Every structure is written in C-alpha cells, then in structure tokens.
Amino acid sequence: xxxxxxxxxxxxxxxxxxxxxxxxxxxxxxxxxxxxxxxxxxxxxxxxxxxxxxxxxxxxxxxxxxxxxxxxxxxxxxxxxxxxxxxxxxxxxxxxxxxxxxxxxxxxxxxxxxxxxxxxxxxxxxxxxxxxxxxxxxxxxxxxxxxxxxxxxxxxxxxxxxxxxxxxxxxxxxxxxxxxxxxxxxxxxxxxxxxxxxxxxxxxxxxxxxxxxxxxxxxxxxxxxxxxxxxxxxxxxxxxxxxxxxxxxxxxxxxxxxxxxxxxxxxxxxxxxxxxxxxx
Amino acid sequence: xxxxxxxxxxxxxxxxxxxxxxxxxxxxxxxxxxxxxxxxxxxxxxxxxxxxxxxxxxxxxxxxxxxxxxxxxxxxxxxxxxxxxxxxxxxxxxxxxxxxxxxxxxxxxxxxxxxxxxxxxxxxxxxxxxxxxxxxxxxxxxxxxxxxxxxxxxxxxxxxxxxxxxxxxxxxxxxxxxxxxxxxxxxxxxxxxxxxxxxxxxxxxxxxxxxxxxxxxxxxxxxxxxxxxxxxxxxxxxxxxxxxxxxxxxxxxxxxxxxxxxxxxxxxxxxxxxxxxxxxxxxxxxxxxxxxxxxxxxxxxxxxxxxxxxxxxxxxxxxxxxxxxxxxxxxxxxxxxxxxxxxxxxxxxxxxxxxxxxxxxxxxxxxxxxxxxxxxxxxxxxxxxxxxxxx
Numbered sequence: 001x002x003x004x005x006x007x008x009x010x011x012x013x014x015x016x017x018x019x020x021x022x023x024x025x026x027x028x029x030x031x032x033x034x035x036x037x038x039x040x041x042x043x044x045x046x047x048x049x050x051x052x053x054x055x056x057x058x059x060x061x062x063x064x065x066x067x068x069x070x071x072x073x074x075x076x077x078x079x080x081x082x083x084x085x086x087x088x089x090x091x092x093x094x095x096x097x098x099x100x101x102x103x104x105x106x107x108x109x110x111x112x113x114x115x116x117x118x119x120x121x122x123x124x125x126x127x128x129x130x131x132x133x134x135x136x137x138x139x140x141x142x143x144x145x146x147x148x149x150x151x152x153x154x155x156x157x158x159x160x161x162x163x164x165x166x167x168x169x170x171x172x173x174x175x176x177x178x179x180x181x182x183x184x185x186x187x188x189x190x191x192x193x194x195x196x197x198x199x200x201x202x203x204x205x206x207x208x209x210x211x212x213x214x215x216x217x218x219x220x221x222x223x224x225x226x227x228x229x230x231x232x233x234x235x236x237x238x239x240x241x242x243x244x245x246x247x248x249x250x251x252x253x254x255x256x257x258x259x260x261x262x263x264x265x266x267x268x269x270x271x272x273x274x275x276x277x278x279x280x
Numbered sequence: 281x282x283x284x285x286x287x288x289x290x291x292x293x294x295x296x297x298x299x300x301x302x303x304x305x306x307x308x309x310x311x312x313x314x315x316x317x318x319x320x321x322x323x324x325x326x327x328x329x330x331x332x333x334x335x336x337x338x339x340x341x342x343x344x345x346x347x348x349x350x351x352x353x354x355x356x357x358x359x360x361x362x363x364x365x366x367x368x369x370x371x372x373x374x375x376x377x378x379x380x381x382x383x384x385x386x387x388x389x390x391x392x393x394x395x396x397x398x399x400x401x402x403x404x405x406x407x408x409x410x411x412x413x414x415x416x417x418x419x420x421x422x423x424x425x426x427x428x429x430x431x432x433x434x435x436x437x438x439x440x441x442x443x444x445x446x447x448x449x450x451x452x453x454x455x456x457x458x459x460x461x462x463x464x465x466x467x468x469x470x471x472x473x474x475x476x477x478x479x480x481x482x483x484x485x486x487x488x489x490x491x492x493x494x495x496x497x498x499x500x501x502x503x504x505x506x507x508x509x510x511x512x513x514x515x516x517x518x519x520x521x522x523x524x525x526x527x528x529x530x531x532x533x534x535x536x537x538x539x540x541x542x543x544x545x546x547x548x549x550x551x552x553x554x555x556x557x558x559x560x561x562x563x564x565x566x567x568x569x570x571x572x573x574x575x576x577x578x579x580x581x582x583x584x585x586x587x588x589x590x591x592x593x594x595x596x597x598x599x600x601x602x603x604x605x606x607x608x609x610x611x612x613x614x615x616x617x618x619x620x621x622x623x624x625x626x627x628x629x630x631x632x633x634x635x636x637x638x639x640x641x642x643x644x645x646x647x648x649x650x651x652x653x654x655x656x657x658x659x660x661x662x663x664x665x666x667x668x669x670x671x
Contacts, residue, residue, distance in 0.1 A: 090473070125483055130476045130477075131438075132473060132475075
C-alpha cells in the first residue's frame, strides 16, 4: 500500500486547505479514501455521528501535481484511512506560504500520513516542517459501509439561501429549541421553524428557485405551493453550516418528507454531500 | 533601593515580567550593584529564569541607600504582573515608572506616572528572602546554538499552542530540528500528531553541536523568553549538553541580559532522540544514528509490511494489528547520588497538587550541578561520585 502526492501550486494548496478546514468542522474523525482518480472524505451514518453522514469528493488531478497510489491489492486499488480531521487541517495551516507540500503514507513507529512542507524562510534558506498524522488503516471488510450514499428520491429540491444568513438565523434559534423544522416547496420557498410552548419562530426565505429534477415522477403530482417538511436536530444543521466558510458555487437542499434532509454543495470542483436524518 | 524607568523601557520591563510569569509564581527582586535582578523559579524547580537590568537601563538607579545593606524581596508574581498587565496600556500611557524598596516601608512601591498627570501607585507586600541563586554555567555546556529569536519563534509557530514539550536537536546535514515531544503511549489509538521543523544551519549565527544530539524541554516555559527576545529583536543563545543536563537560554544586549534555565528530560526514548534517521525504528534500537539514508527516501516508507500483518488478522476482531516493532523503553537510571545534597529537590513525581504532571525532569541546578556529569550510556554506572568544589 503506497501513497504519495505533491502540491506545488499555491492556489491548489489553499483550496485543499479550505476543504480540510471545512471537514475538520464537520466531522471530528473521518475516513479518507484514496483512489487513483479521487480523494474522498467520508463520514458514515454511524451511531457516533448521530446518523449524520457526509461524502466529500475531489478530483486529485485538480489539486496535486504528482499523485501516486497503490491500493491494498490490484482488484481493490483503494486505500481507506481513518484520521482526526483537525490534524490534517492543522498541518495544512502551517503551509500558508509553502514552496511545496508533500503527503505520503508512512510507517514511523505507527502508521501515519506524513505531510511535509517546504517553506521559504526569511533568510532564503528552506525550512521544512513535517507533520506525522496518526491514522488507522481500515480493513477491506469494512469498506462496504463507506460507499457513496445513494441520493434518495427527494420530495422537494430547492436552492439554498446565503449560508451565512442561514447560519446566523439557526444560531439564534438554537437558544430557543433543539427541534427545528425545515420545510420547502417547489415554488422557491424555504422556511425554518422552531416551536416551543411560549414562542414560535419562523424564518421565511423566498424566491430561492428550484433545480429541475431529472425524475419528475414524485414531484409532478405535487402542488408547487405544498410544503414538504422534516424535523431535525438543530445542532446538526448548525454544525453543517458552521463548516461552510466559503460561498459555494452551487448549494441545493433536498428534502425527503419526514425522513431526511440532504445538502448537496459544489465548491468549485469539490462536491460535498451532507445527510441529516429526521429527529427520532 | 530606588530606580526610575522612563519611556519605552517601561514596556520592556513589563514584557520581561510577562515572560517570567510563565515560569514561576513568585518574583525575587534583588537590586545589585550591577543592576536590578528579577528572578523566578517554578514550583517543581525544573525551570529558572533571571533578568538583569543594567544601571544604564534606568534613568536613575540606586541599589541601596547609603550606609544600608542591599535589600531583596520576594513578591507574588501575580501582584507584580498586575502592574504591567496590559502592555498596550503601558506603552500608550505610562511615561515613567518608579520602583522603590526601603527598610522602613513594608511595601514595595511601584509608581506609574501616566499621561495627563495620572499617577498610579501600587503598594505590593513582600517577603524577605534568601537570594535565589541557581548554579549553572553556560560555559560548561559543550553545545551551542545561536540565532535571531525570530528564527526560533517562526519555527515554534507550527506547533500547537497546547504542546508542552519539545525536542531540540541536530539532524542530518547539520540541520536544527525542533520536534513535538510525545510520551510513549501504550495505546496507539490515541497518538497525537507529531510535528517537526527543520531549519538549515545558514539561519544560525553559531552552531556547535554534533549530529544526533537532542534534548527535550518544556516549550511553555521557553515561549516566555522567546516572545521577549523576539520583541526586543535579540539573538538567542542555546547552551546545552546531554539529555538530563539543563538547557540554558541566554539573551543579552547593552542594557539587560536574561537567562532561562530549563531542565531536560533524562529518559530519552531512542526514537524520539533519533532525529537523523527517518527509518522506522528497528525492534532493537540501533545506535548508529550517524549513518543515515537520504531524508526523502520513499522506499523505506511504504506500509506494505504493516498491511500484510494486518490482512492476515482480517478474520479476527482486530481492525488493526499492532505493528511488531514495539520499542523497548530504554530507561536510563538517574545516577544522582550526591550524598551531600542539601535542599535537593527530588525529580520524582511530586504529590503537591498543582505541580506539573510527573516527568523525569531532573532538577539539577540547586546543588547537583556540582557533581560531575555521568554519561548515561556508560558501561558501568557510577555509584559514588567525587564531590566537587563549586560548579
């Protein structure tokens, strides 16, 4: 099993750093899947994550100038590693003005992902910072739990409003109740509602637009004004929103009535999918 | 004792107090003929710091009233620090600072003359005390590094703020290496990330140390001096010896000098000390740290052997098998048997609450530096040492 990759372009490095910062906010521990074409950050819907799952995908050739990997075997040419997300983002943080960054899989006392950064020091001699991130190799028998989640047939699909706005609204709502209702319709309306004995607060977002869905079967029978809702834990939504530091290129919210909400974001060339199950 | 500090020097004094506050809870103030000395030591006696401000640093300096003995006192660090708590405020509004200590007055008086005629007077109670004197001599240390503080400050930036210990050493190609230190953990699952910065020797004004030498000390305590030296734009000298002997950091300029003496870990896990070799540790640690493969050799790094070991246990519960290389703990016994150890502080885990977690830091300064150095790798342990004169 081998992995080594190199980034030399500063823009690519910053992009990768931003992704890693986002992942660190979304999941304390996550799985990194390395395959010949892609890198994935995965959180599967286990009990530990409260049923939340995440799938983030990036094309390796958009980031790395050099990329070599050899998976577990020829038929299973992939590597699955578990790591603490914050370690990666901290390691990348030191690479702010790097000349080059190398990542490789190593085994120094324990299996690591070694991030090696070559910095330009002020006296123009190079300085090298190395981070050994401890990892756990995930055995092949567990890979089936870490596959790309199938996108469910949603009842409503709607474009999200500005995530910063959503975040500030949800942050305030969290102080009132943990139970949030997201509802949306095919007319571009999205509402966030919380309700307690004393007070009921709703924030209305209008004119958001709905993406055209490929399979029209379910939604065609629906009246555009009809709201579809799901009850979720507000903290999970807040965690998702807190991780979004950059304005996405595209942000879609898919609601499966009373089952789950699925966020589908595109940040330049990196895709992020985040699933929050209904409150149980 | 009476002294007057004006202008930018007030902030310098404040910064010095801030860095001393990182070490100890009590400040020993001793006016000497050669200047005003501020010293502190930490509770486990594993760190000592001292700043000496020359008479030229002050607009007026009077060590003692004529005919009187030199007084010295010990004050709570917290109290003295509170005078200089906000350095920004000190810089902006304090014009003069007057510190006076007299036998008749039961307080140390610190008076800040600020803008707009505002005068702040702090009366700090103090205790009489013995002179706090650590025994150390940088000249006795065989190894030396010297660099602008900025170089080391930049290197330390890559470490997490919470990191307690760091290992400093010389690696392959005379590069200076700073690595985060981690205690050997039985449970591999909770390992922390290891960060290492390697600096070329060109960045150092002086570098006299062999490859392979490494010492581990408390980063938190070191940061105090580092930030002071960086803000004063001074060079920092690092004098060190074998692991277990203290490391001495010094800065100096015409107006002041500072010494921070920190204990180093006696017990060295051979791999953390092995800064030269990027190879994974062999089950039996090899002591040939000087013949090393090139740093960036991927062929040694692949994880195949580990992976093979793991795959064969796929049937069993283990999702990860322990790598077979578990390092024997090379424990170097502490040969500190100076029979005449007076107030010798024990390096053993202290049961006093509030002391740092048990580490094998030797407290060497207050007496045992007098003993000659034992090489921990000596074939036969020295059981009774010569008692030397002064160190």
